[in-house]
């Protein structure tokens with residue numbers, strides 16, 4: 001029998017939400033990368049509760065049939081995804097005019113959601129996971145269907161409240177309120193460790209939204225290419241003599257998944273040899289087919305010889321190794337392949353459930369062991385981390401500059417008992433990229449991953465926005481102080497090369513590391529261009545949560561805060577509240593993201609520019625606060641770059657009055673205790 005859902009068109013399906021007729025059962029597609037089976041963590045009574053929770057989305061008459069199916073899903077996958085309810089229409093960001101909606105904001109958010117679930121963009125599209133192994137947009141397909149219906153029918157004076165993927169519903173609000181408020185994984189603090197995520201996610205009451213997955217702001221790996229290119233470029237600037245080029249020098253790292261897949265491309269942009277190991281052949285082949293990695297190599301001996309040739313020939317090339325990163329670190333040491341720059345981007349925020357594959361086990365063996373013998377698997381992960389760190393230490397003793405790239409590598413290695421602490425045993429022996437590079441050079445000055453999406457889906461619109469952004473950046477650079485000239489120059493080059501670098505996967509989007517001035521001026525120019533018809537449809541503005549103000553995370557975004565406040569989360573909370581009443585179209589706040597559940601609080605926003613005067617006011621107000629909140633906090637923590645940026649901003653913005661930290665002479669402190 002033909003399933004009911006195939007007989008109705010896209011718009012009708014969106015508007016019906018949960019279908020009136022029970023769709024026929026379907027199995028998840030095996031053609032796409034699938035989420036690993038999650039840990040079997042629930043007791044019998046909790047499993048019953050999980051099925052009871054899942055059934056509350058559906059009419060009673062379906063309960064008998066669905067209860068068995070959901071129990072089967074829980075047993076087979078560790079979660080109830082409700083595969084049967086995944087719609088049959090293609091999942092991708094359509095032009096905004098194709099969405100049935102009462103509001104442009106509702107249509108734009110639907111577009112962003114579909115982009116996050118597009119199989120070309122998402123890591124595990126069947127399980128509604130966008131990136132990072134567990135970065136969920138929704139917990140199950142019923143939530144997706146309901147949310148899309150609410151967005152389609154929402155009016156200008158309603159707000160949709162999203163509880164960790166669950167659409168609680170539309171509530172009356174006002175024209176100026178955000179149209180959507182998202183929370184993901186917000187827990188009572190004592191219930192926020194990794195097993196709590198497994199348990200409460202399996203119960204269907206919370207989810208790990210990562211950063212831009214659960215807030216619909218993911219724009220494919222481009223979002224991270226820029227940040228990674230900046231990091232690699234500046235990493236090489238740290239280790240090379242002035243004027244020396246990165247070509248023929250090795251950057252060794254791992255992971256070709258959702259975000260990590262950007263590394264080989266970023267390495268090419270930075271102009272070095274990137275060697276990137278990936279255990280999952282599907283992930284490696286996807287990136288190769290997309291042109292994000294130049295060559296795939298399957299044997300370690302071949303990798304060693306190919307890398308030696310690339311060094312000898314001073315090449316700029318990315319080599320993807322299909323295998324375990326630990327083997328590469330060890331073999332490169334034995335074979336005397338010098339590594340200038342080293343990092344890691346396995347998903348160590350999620351070490352026990354498929355984020356990190358231990359050396360010595362095949363990909364399949366690991367997947368089996370993590371489900372069937374999780375305790376032994378944990379020990380294998382710890383053992384592998386100890387081996388990896390031992391090999392990295394040997395390279396470092398020869399001069400390799402190793403940095404943590406925000407995946408909790410240092411944290412998990414220390415927990416595994418690896419030799420990762422410095423001589424005093426207090427700090428890690430390697431810096432995080434934020435401590436050494438991104439914090440002092442970008443975040444403290446207000447530069448962060450601003451982004452925009454052209455809702456027409458038309459590449460010509462994207463080209464036009466690139467042109468506008470470039471013009472604005474050049475104008476700002478002319479007046480910019482010496483302290484930020486390098487950042488401005490890197491950004492100008494990024495935008496100039498963006499089209500040629502073919503960065504778009506999914507929606508017509510662009511990322512650009514800009515400061516508050518840049519973000520506001522670019523947005524103003526876009527809004528004007530929309531008003532004048534030079535850009536054919538509204539533009540969505542947003543940013544990664546990994547930014548100046550959006551994220552409190554002591555081992556990543558706020559790792560260069562040294563006044564003790566790196567363990568507080570006031571900044572991220574102020575940001576989401578502050579943005580919400582300054583004109584954001586949607587706001588979100590998450591527990592977890594990047595470094596793991598319980599380790600970080602992060603938030604973001606989306607803002608629709610429709611060419612209106614109201615959008616002009618909103619963008620000025622909100623983008624200003626969205627950046628300067630973080631600069632103020634960083635300055636209060638005595639970061640000198642932030643202090644410089646804040647004073648400069650206060651001079652030109654009389655309404656900004658921030659408490660300035662006084663510095664203290666050490667001689668008053670040293671003998672006190």
Ligand SMILES: NC(=O)c1ccc[n+]([C@@H]2O[C@H](COP(=O)([O-])OP(=O)(O)OC[C@H]3O[C@@H](n4cnc5c(N)ncnc54)[C@H](O)[C@@H]3O)[C@@H](O)[C@H]2O)c1
Nearest residue numbers: 132255257258259260278279325347356357405406407594
């Ligand atoms: N600093 C940042 O800005 C930043 C940005 C994005 C992601 N991250 C962090 O980086 C990590 C990776 O993110 P992602 O989205 O790419 O996750 P992902 O799960 O999509 O990709 C990680 C990849 O690593 C591979 N892998 C795991 N263990 C391996 C091993 N031992 N050897 C070789 N390959 C192995 C996995 O197969 C997977 O494909 C996450 O922890 C994420 O939070 C940091």
